[in-house]
Amino acid sequence: MTPDGTALGPSAPVAAYDEQIMPExxxxxxxxxxxxxxxxxxxxxxALAPGINTLKTLRPPLSALEGLTVQGVRRRGKHLIVDFSxxxxxxxxxxxxxxxxxxxxxxxxxxxxSRLLLRVxxxxxxxxxxxAAGAGRAAGAAGTVSxxxxxxAAGTVSxxxxxxxxxxxxxxLRELGPRQAAWAKLLPCAQLDGDPALAGLGPDAWPQTxxxxxxxxxxxxxxxxxxxQRVIAGIGRSWADEILWEARLSPYRRLxxxxxxxxxxxxxxxxxxxxxxxxxYRRELSLPLPDRMPAPLRIHRHRGDxxxxxxxxxxxxxxxxxxIAYCPxxxxxxxILKDRRLSRILR
Ligand SMILES: [Zn+2]
Numbered sequence: 150m151t152p153d154g155t156a157l158g159p160s161a162p163v164a165a166y167d168e169q170i171m172p173e174x175x176x177x178x179x180x181x182x183x184x185x186x187x188x189x190x191x192x193x194x195x196a197l198a199p200g201i202n203t204l205k206t207l208r209p210p211l212s213a214l215e216g217l218t219v220q221g222v223r224r225r226g227k228h229l230i231v232d233f234s235x236x237x238x239x240x241x242x243x244x245x246x247x248x249x250x251x252x253x254x255x256x257x258x259x260x261x262x263s264r265l266l267l268r269v270x271x272x273x274x275x276x277x278x279x280x281a282a283g284a285g286r287a288a289g290a291a292g293t294v295s296x297x298x299x300x301x302a303a304g305t306v307s308x309x310x311x312x313x314x315x316x317x318x319x320x321x322l323r324e325l326g327p328r329q330a331a332w333a334k335l336l337p338c339a340q341l342d343g344d345p346a347l348a349g350l351g352p353d354a355w356p357q358t359x360x361x362x363x364x365x366x367x368x369x370x371x372x373x374x375x376x377x378q379r380v381i382a383g384i385g386r387s388w389a390d391e392i393l394w395e396a397r398l399s400p401y402r403r404l405x406x407x408x409x410x411x412x413x414x415x416x417x418x419x420x421x422x423x424x425x426x427x428x429x430y431r432r433e434l435s436l437p438l439p440d441r442m443p444a445p446l447r448i449h450r451h452r453g454d455x456x457x458x459x460x461x462x463x464x465x466x467x468x469x470x471x472x473i474a475y476c477p478x479x480x481x482x483x484x485i486l487k488d489r490r491l492s493r494i495l496r
Contacts, residue, residue, distance in 0.1 A: 171227070171243075171244065171245040171385050171386070171387075172227070172243050172245075172247075172442070173227060173383060173384060173385040173387055173388050174224070174226070174227065174353070174354055174355055174382075174383030174384060174388065174423055175355075175388065175423055175426035175427045175429075175430060175444075176430070176442050176444070177224045177227060177228075177229055177243070177383075178224050178355070178427050178430075179427060179430035179431065179434055179438075179442075180222075180224075180229060180249055180438065181222045181223050181224040181229055182222075182431070183434065183435065183436050183438065184222040184231075184249060184251060184320070184436075185221045185222035185223065187251055187271070187318070187436055188219045188222065188251070188269055188271070188272075188318065188320060189219060189220065189221050189222075189272065190218060190219065190272030191218070191219045191269035191270055191271050191272050191315075191318065192216065192217070192218050192219075192269060192270045192272075193214045193215055193216065193217050193218075193219065193233070193267060193268070193269050194215065194268040194269060194270060194317070195212075195215055195266075195267075195268045196211040196212065196214040196215065196265075196266065196267050196268070197211070197265070197266045197268075198211055198264070198265050198266075198333075199256075199263045199264065199265075199266065200263065200264030200265060200322075200324065200329055200331075201329075202329045202332075203264040203265055203322065203329065203331060203332055203333055204265065204332075204333055204334070204335065205332050205333065205334045206334045206335050206336060209237065209335060209337075210335075211335060213235075213237060213335070214233060214237065214239075214267070214335070217233040217234045217235050217237065218233065218234040219231060219232070219233060219269060220232040220233060220234060225347055225350065225353065225382070226347070226350045226353060226378055226382030226383050227242065227243075227378070227382070227383060227385070228240055228241065228242050228346060228347065229241040229242075229243070229249060230341065231267075231320075232338060236337055236338045236339065237335060237336070237337060237338065238335075238336055238337070238338040238341055239267075239333055239334070239335055239336075240333065240334045240335075240336060240341060240344060240346060240347070241265075241322060241331070241332070241333045242331060242332050242333075242346065243322075243331050244330035244331045244332070245330065246324050246325045246326045246328060246330065246331070247264070247322060247323070247324050247325075247330070247331030248322075248323045248324070248325065248438070248440060249320065249321070249322055249323075249438075250320075250321050250323060250437060250438050251318055251319070251320055251321070251436055251437060251438075252318065252319045252321055252437075253316065253317070253318060253319075254317075254319065255268065255317075255319055256319065256321060262323040262324055262325060263321055263322070263323055264322045264323065264324050264329065264331055264333075265321070265322035265333050266319055266320075266321055266322075267319065267320040267321075268317065268318075268319050268320075269317070269318050269319070269320060270315040270316070270317055270318070271315050271316045271317075271318050272315065273315055325440060334346070349378075349379050350378055350379065350382040351364070351377075351378065351379050351380045351381045351382050352381060352382065353381075353382050353383055354381045354382060354383040354384050354419050354423060355383060355419070355420060355423040355424060355427070356420070356424070358416050358417075358419045358420040358423075359381060359416075360416065361404065361412050361415060361416050362409075362412050364380055364381065364404075365377070365380040365404065366405075367403050367404035367405025367406070368403055368405065369403065369404075370400060370401045370402070370403065371393060371398055371399070371400060371401070371402050371403070371404065371415075372389050372390075372393060372400035372401070372468070372473055374404055375389045375392060375393070375419075376389050381419075383423070384419070384423075386449065386471050386473075387444065387446055387449045387450075388422060388423065388426070388449075389449075389473075390446075390448045390449035390473060390474045390475065391422045391426075391446060391447065391448050391449060392415070392418050392419050392422045392423075393415075393418075393475065393480065394447075394448040394456075394458075394474075394475060394476060394479065394480060395418035395421060395422050396411070396414050396415045396417075396418035397414075397479050397480055398411065398414075398415060398480060399475065399480050399481045399484075399486075400466070400473045400475055400480070400486070401486065425445075426444070426445055429443075429445045430442070430443075448463060448474045448475070448476070449474050450472075450474065451463050451474055452464060452465035452472060452474045453465075456476040456478065456479060458476070458479055459476065459478045459479055461476055461477060461478035461479070462477075463475065463476050464476070464477055464485060464486065466486040466487070466488050467488050473486075
């Protein structure tokens with residue numbers, strides 16, 4: 150990946166982003182940015198939780214959101230936070246198969262993917278009624294093509310705009326597949342930092358990538374360390390592979406074995422890779438968000454493909470349910486890493 154991400158244009162190979170891949174920092178960042186832009190200032194009509202296990206808090210009740218204004222959507226680590234007036238916040242973790250999407254009509258009774266529904270009235274832009282600009286934005290936000298079959302919003306929205314009523318939108322937490330793992334908590338904003346989900350998080354990996362020297366005991370393999378949210382927040386299986394490839398470091402190197410140049414190189418790789426991915430999404434994505442994000446992965450899930458840098462065959466090593474991908478020539482001085490899954494079985 151080039152520093153400015155130019156190698157990640159539409160023609161770059163794009164890996165399938167299926168439900169096995171957990172959304173990580175770049176994917177959640179673009180969701181927060183696009184959703185925030187679309188619903189900031191919107192007023193909540195109603196809030197429902199069709200997913201019986203999704204909402205992990207009882208008080209305040211979800212109905213407390215009715216009538217409140219959406220103040221913004223932000224990200225912390227791999228969490229999304231929707232802030233409302235009156236000091237309430239919805240903390241969301243999408244886990245592996247959750248998606249936060251915006252629709253221009255309400256979920257039907259047979260939509261089994263809905264976990265949480267926030268029905269809002271989109272804000273009038275530029276302080277006036279929904280004029281051409283406002284309708285255009287809302288249509289862009291809500292005109293949808295995703296699998297659940299939403300309609301083309303243009304007619305609806307411009308009709309609503311014509312009579313001056315703000316368009317109705319539905320912010321929907323969906324979950325692809327049968328599992329209910331995605332969760333949400335409704336909390337006073339002041340309690341967010343103390344919530345166990347956020348309290349233990351390390352510094353965000355982007356945009357202020359932390360200095361790595363001394364950030365954690367150095368005895369664990371880098372691939373595990375980078376994915377430890379208590380050490381550095383936002384990186385998972387996909388982007389850890391990309392980062393270590395970018396830094397030319399073995400997934401099994403230890404932090405304590407790195408010299409100063411390698412430490413700063415790794416820090417730079419974290420920033421460059423995540424920043425490049427976010428830049429890619431900013432170029433490629435607009436609302437409605439697809440179920441499958443066009444993740445510009447070049448190493449993860451590319452075992453067997455040629456290394457984009459040196460052409461050597463990318464290898465994979467199993468670690469629990471994950472396959473760590475790496476380039477032997479760029480990262481391990483030609484050494485093929487032992488498949489620990491196999492060795493454990495054979496031992
Ligand atoms: Zn290589």
